[in-house]
Amino acid sequence: MLVNVPQDSDFSIHNLPYGIFSDSVNTSKRVGVAIGDQVVDMSLLAKSGLFSEIQGFGGQAVECFGKDCLNEFMGCDRRVWVAVRKELTDFLQNENNRVRKALKNGGSEVLVPQSNVTMHLPAKIGDYTDFYASKEHATNVGVMFRGKENALNPNWTMLPVGYHGRASSVVVSGTPIKRPCGQRVVSKGGPPVYGQCMKQDFELEAAFFYGGKENKLGEAISMENARDHIFGMVLMNDWSARDIQAYEYVPLGPFLGKNFGTTVSPWVVTLDALEPFLTQLPEQDPKPMQYLADGAFGGRGETYDINLMVGLKSKSASSYTTVSRSNLKYMYWSIKQQLVHHTINGCNMRPGDLCGTGTISGPNDNSLGSMLELSWNGTRNVDIGNGETRIFLEDYDSVRLSGYCQGDGYRVGFGECVGQIIPATPMF
Ligand SMILES: O=C(O)/C=C/C(=O)CC(=O)CC(=O)O
Numbered sequence: 001m002l003v004n005v006p007q008d009s010d011f012s013i014h015n016l017p018y019g020i021f022s023d024s025v026n027t028s029k030r031v032g033v034a035i036g037d038q039v040v041d042m043s044l045l046a047k048s049g050l051f052s053e054i055q056g057f058g059g060q061a062v063e064c065f066g067k068d069c070l071n072e073f074m075g076c077d078r079r080v081w082v083a084v085r086k087e088l089t090d091f092l093q094n095e096n097n098r099v100r101k102a103l104k105n106g107g108s109e110v111l112v113p114q115s116n117v118t119m120h121l122p123a124k125i126g127d128y129t130d131f132y133a134s135k136e137h138a139t140n141v142g143v144m145f146r147g148k149e150n151a152l153n154p155n156w157t158m159l160p161v162g163y164h165g166r167a168s169s170v171v172v173s174g175t176p177i178k179r180p181c182g183q184r185v186v187s188k189g190g191p192p193v194y195g196q197c198m199k200q201d202f203e204l205e206a207a208f209f210y211g212g213k214e215n216k217l218g219e220a221i222s223m224e225n226a227r228d229h230i231f232g233m234v235l236m237n238d239w240s241a242r243d244i245q246a247y248e249y250v251p252l253g254p255f256l257g258k259n260f261g262t263t264v265s266p267w268v269v270t271l272d273a274l275e276p277f278l279t280q281l282p283e284q285d286p287k288p289m290q291y292l293a294d295g296a297f298g299g300r301g302e303t304y305d306i307n308l309m310v311g312l313k314s315k316s317a318s319s320y321t322t323v324s325r326s327n328l329k330y331m332y333w334s335i336k337q338q339l340v341h342h343t344i345n346g347c348n349m350r351p352g353d354l355c356g357t358g359t360i361s362g363p364n365d366n367s368l369g370s371m372l373e374l375s376w377n378g379t380r381n382v383d384i385g386n387g388e389t390r391i392f393l394e395d396y397d398s399v400r401l402s403g404y405c406q407g408d409g410y411r412v413g414f415g416e417c418v419g420q421i422i423p424a425t426p427m428f
């Protein structure tokens with residue numbers, strides 16, 4: 001192996017996630033792949049001719065991996081993603097690889113230490129959608145916002161409920177998030193007043209990037225083809241202002257309580273890397289309509305076994321304290337079902353479009369994906385270590401999402417999705 005990878009590294013040879021990076025020597029943004037504690041500069045590898053023999057891609061590889069976003073590569077056929085992965089794996093593993101042998105320093109010249117790079121948003125996100133696919137989360141929020149009787153709407157088990165989010169405010173891990181201001185009710189039943197959010201929250205989510213050819217406006221994507229149209233996944237924090245959200249959401253759903261910032265992790269883990277971690281979906285009752293039915297796992301449908309963690313750190317703390325452990329496999333609706341449903345009316349998707357899974361809450365008190373649920377809308381304290389507790393986030397609190405699939409002696413991980421809350425700047 002060109003790079004030594006410890007067993008607990010997120011970035012094993014089985015992973016090879018894509019991102020956009022720059023460094024102090026070469027400040028232009030370009031495509032990289034994470035391996036151990038290094039980044040493979042894909043633009044240099046393309047120039048060395050590693051991908052030149054891939055049919056339908058060789059001619060554009062240099063340009064594609066020199067881009068400041070992954071959209072062009074995401075827009076390639078899945079066949080190309082598989083071929084590139086195969087060439088890269090051979091380059092890293094095989095010291096007799098023709099390109100590696102031709103390089104002066106045995107290939108090490110295409111590596112940049114991760115500690116020296118700046119990561120950027122992986123794609124130019126044209127559109128961003130967020131789903132609401134965890135039954136536990138939807139029930140919990142429903143109980144708190146609408147009462148026990150009306151917690152889950154009847155439509156919830158018939159289709160993956162979602163809303164259109166705001167693409168312009170999706171930012172990469174590490175970007176500070178300013179506490180928003182807006183209208184919220186401070187005394188029950190009273191009028192709304194303007195001011196800074198008093199119920200600042202995070203949401204533990206994963207998200208997928210659309211890939212492959214754009215479906216034409218008016219043409220649905222079938223369950224059979226869904227796999228070929230998901231390039232890969234990231235972790236996502238859908239920062240939420242619960243007081244602003246609770247007042248504004250009737251009847252059209254989330255708006256300013258959500259669109260002030262959404263953080264994604266920089267490394268896009270491909271579905272090919274996640275393949276060994278496929279597992280069956282929880283039972284869906286009632287059976288979904290035919291267009292949403294996924295034949296995998298004897299008709300149960302498929303999802304991925306991805307361990308997820310949320311860490312919190314206050315301004316004075318020196319390390320993160322884990323406040324939640326969840327798993328993508330708890331989600332009721334799969335990402336394939338989300339994509340298929342998104343296009344059933346003919347809505348066209350474009351490479352680089354981002355779809356959040358919705359908050360990933362699990363079945364117990366330690367697997368809840370938001371402060372709203374962990375503190376039960378401010379009625380119980382959450383221990384965040386360092387002798388401190390929280391009900392919602394305070395200024396300078398940092399939130400770190402992390403996640404990985406555990407293989408036999410290796411990991412396929414996502415790295416981190418981090419953000420710190422900075423103080424609001426009220427207008428008056
Ligand atoms: O009104 C509600 O029930 C709540 C809506 C949301 O919080 C939307 C959302 O972000 C869904 C999710 O992340 O699961």
Ligand SMILES: [Ca+2]
Binds near residue numbers: 130205238356358359
């Ligand atoms: Ca959300």
Ligand SMILES: [Mg+2]
Binds near residue numbers: 259260262
């Ligand atoms: Mg958001």
